[in-house]
Amino acid sequence: MKTYPKFKAAACHAAPVYFDTPATLEKACDMIIEAAGNGASLIAFPEAFLSCFPVWSGVWAPVDTHEFFFKMASSTVLIDGPEMARLRSLAKRLGVFISMGINEGTPNSFGCIWDTNVLIGDDGSILNRHRKLVPTHWEKLTWAPGDGSGLRVVDTRVGRIGALVCGENTNSLARYSLLAQGENVHISSFSPRWPTHPLGEAGYDLEASIRLRAGAHAFEGKLFNIVSSGFLPPEAIEMVCRDNPQVRRLLEESPKSVSMILGPDGTAISETLRDEEGIVYGDIDLARCVVPKQFQDVVGYYNRFDVFDVKVNRRALAPAQFFDSGDPYTSAGVPDLVEGETSRLAALTLTGSEA
Structure with missing residues (x-):
């Protein structure tokens, strides 16, 4: 009889040290060591954890954000840089999988930044790099669009792992492309807050949207969903608001993000973190994904492949091709x-x- 992986997952609800990549990396390593010490085999971090989320673009006009963009671009991480090398070494030493959100830079341009999720294997290898396909709303002022090369599910000893970044978890085709590869462990990384409307107007309820999207993907795919969201500390609010009381109120009153782990029925199997930093844990047993597939299996019998034809372009894009x-x-x-x-x-x- 087939056996199914069982393991403990950890979702980090944490804030980076804005624009300070070395300090944020130290914080990440401390949290990884703590989670591994508590028995976690898979440890997930928020969107753009190394080393900031560009929340200023939601509260300031573009002409007022050059200073923030300069600092962000100057603190980016290269996929083959020393920060990733340290995380890879730590993953191998502890025998854990790490999902890390980074602001990815490139040698091709000082100003090109991708909102990237990197999955590191327990052997220290980079299993996947996924660049957010479409930055959402005002995020377009900071991040470049990614390509489909990272729309991959990786087969590991703890399950078939896929990941999407923040608003991508709303994109049904992106989600389906992972489900169609047999995904049974999904990682959803989110921002700390996401202001969309002026003070006094009903805005975007980030917590409600996370619960809805994460729960829907878990239920539709009959899988486990690890949700890791950022946290916006007072010192980051102070830095971004620049002593403007209206901007401070807008940041303080915007709905907070949440971190949790969901089971195949879409309900939480962990505690939920919102108002403070920390780590949530969930015990994952992939055997729980089997029976619900009897009811709806959207990548199996509960589909009409003769009616629906989904094609995904996973070709990696580059600025130019050179033929010498x-x-x-x-x-x-x-x-x-x-x-x-x-x-x-x-x-x-x-x-x-x-x-």
Whole structure:
């Protein structure tokens, strides 16, 4: 008889140290060590945890945000940089999986930033990098759109893991593309707050939307959903508001985000964190995903593949493609590239994007 993985998952409800990547990385490592010490095998962090969420774009006019954008761009993380190397080393040492939200930079441009989720394996490898397909509303002022190369589900010893970032969990086709790959553990990462309306007007209820979207995906897919959301501390509010009382009130009164873990019926199997930082835990038994598939299996018998035809473009995009007839530098007597440079160029050629 087939056996199904059982493990403990952890969702971190936490705030970064804004624009301070080294300090935020230290905080992340401390939380990973704490969660692993409490028996967690999969540890999830919020959207853009390394090292800030651009909440200022929701409360200031674009002409007033250049300072924030400069600091954010200057604190980005490279996928092959030292921050990721440290997280990979820690994951391998502790034997845990880490889902981390980063502001991903690129050597191609000082100002291009992606809202990226990275899944690190328990062997220290990068299992997947998913760049948010479409930044939501005012997030477009900061982040570049991603591509479909990260719409992947990774088969691991704890289950088949997929992830989407914040508003993507509203996109039914993005969610279905993961379900169609056999996803049974989903990671949803969210922002700390998301102001959308002036003071006094009914705005976007972030907590309600998270519960609705996360619960719907868990129920539709008959899977477990780990929700990790950011937290907006007083010092971040003080920094963003710039002594403007109206902006301060708007940030303080915007609905807070929540972190929790949901079961295959869409209900919470963990406590919920909202008003303080911390870690929530949930015991996951993938055997619970089997029986509910009898009722609706949207990637199995409960679908009409003759009626619906879904195609997903997972080709990685790059700024340009270069076709060289040879290496003019070698023929001119310039030494060959060193081993590291050769490997990087080979990786660029193979992937069509940064190594």
